[in-house]
Amino acid sequence: MISFEEVGLRYGTQPEIFSGVNFTLSQGSFYYLSGPSGAGKTSLIKLSSLTQRPTRGFIRMFGQVIEHHDRKSLTSIRQKIGIVFQDFRLLNHLSVFENVALPLRIKNIASSSIRQNVEELLDWVGLGNRMHYQPLMLSGGEQQRVSIARAIIAQPHLLLADEPTGNLDPEISEKLLKLFTQLHRMGTTIVIATHNEHIIKTHPHPILHLDNGILTERILPTFPDLRLKTSPLSDISDTIKNL
């Protein structure tokens, strides 16, 4: 599904944030991305969502090496990815409804079908009565739910979420994780960047941990049925490649 090969990234003339990251996520997996603030979680999500070009290395997605100049295939890959941005990135001149409908509009889905799907999802995230509001009239948590709804409306193959519970109260966070679990069961590959220890404990999944530009995979020891791994991911990606 996604694999990084010796991927490096630097902003301007600053030192590299990642120095040769290697990992492979197989289809249908569910990962948390953890690490201290400033470790590069958002940057990794940006690389995976093809919104940031790596300064070196290769990124392979859906079996295709990403070539940023091949705009046609970029477009088709992006349509398979849903992203929840840390800063929401809602379009403030559009209604909540239109913000959520955006990925469907791009795919030229019929209006009647859009209406039904969007209304249903907005009801589900508890914003059914805010449909015609503009994003700036909503609280941070509500805006976040809009951005989550937009990310999942088109049933992406890969869902990348950057601190999706950052502005949500525990009850809605719990509900959100249930939604993610549901999507995961339906076959969506999920990567969630989060600080939220409570969520990681209550919904256990393997963790990609970023620190000092090095990515390691961890599985929480509270689940003895899973083997503990602290080895660098490059080893794992090799085993996966050899399968």
Add this chain to the structure above:
Amino acid sequence: MNPFLHQIIPLKDTSQDRILMAMIALMMCSILMIMASALFLSNLSAHWHKSVSHIATIEIPKNTPNKTISELKKLLNNSSLIKDFNLINKDRIKDIIAPWIDQSVLNSEDLPLPTLLTVSLNSGSPIERDKLKFSLKALDENIKMETHENWLSSAFERAQTLKTLAWIIGLSLTLTLIISLSILTRTRVLLNKEAINLLHISGASDAYIVKQFLIYIFGVAFKGILIGCLFASLLLLTFSSSTTPENSEVFTFATLSSGHMSILWTMPFIILVFMLLTTSKTVTNELRKMV
């Protein structure tokens, strides 16, 4: 499905759109007026050519012997180049020269008025005309034929220069319009970078984004062009009626042929297409620079 409803990029900006529309209307109106003038000039020179090139004047001095005159008549009757000829009335000649000559002299019989003939010519080669002039001269040194060719060619040249100038101005205006539109479009792309980025990230193709710009530009440009055409029509109508002097041969914009009219009124469509092409090209170029 109404595509205007799903304008995702906020391109509409009522006050700026009005300025843009006014600019397009003004340019369109000027371009049409200039084109109409150019077409009018070419009409006019063609008309001169047609009406004057077939007329010549033959001047016979007062004391020419009758024998020469009858021979001249025979010559004119037999020449294939000459369709018809008429004597110009003595009183008419007097009228023409009256402002320059004293009344008493004018009325005296001694005034050496020449006999003037207007001749209408069949279209023939310049060589045939020279032949005719030559035989007239052989008949009598003093008989002169004036074919207006010199005067005509200089007037024609002048009209041609004006026409070229009009085309150049028209083209420059069109170019100015296209360049301003390109600059404006680029500004709009940069202003809406965030929305465009989001569309890209969400999997919108460049074509999808270009379409949003095209719909917007079409809306503004179409209205602007329509207003420009309306104003141009009004101006042309006004000129046609005010420049028509009584009982004279009329050359006005109203005399433009239907062929010329269709050239004139296809211009707005051509310019609209150029504007859309420019928008598409500019946006595509800008999008290529983005993620």
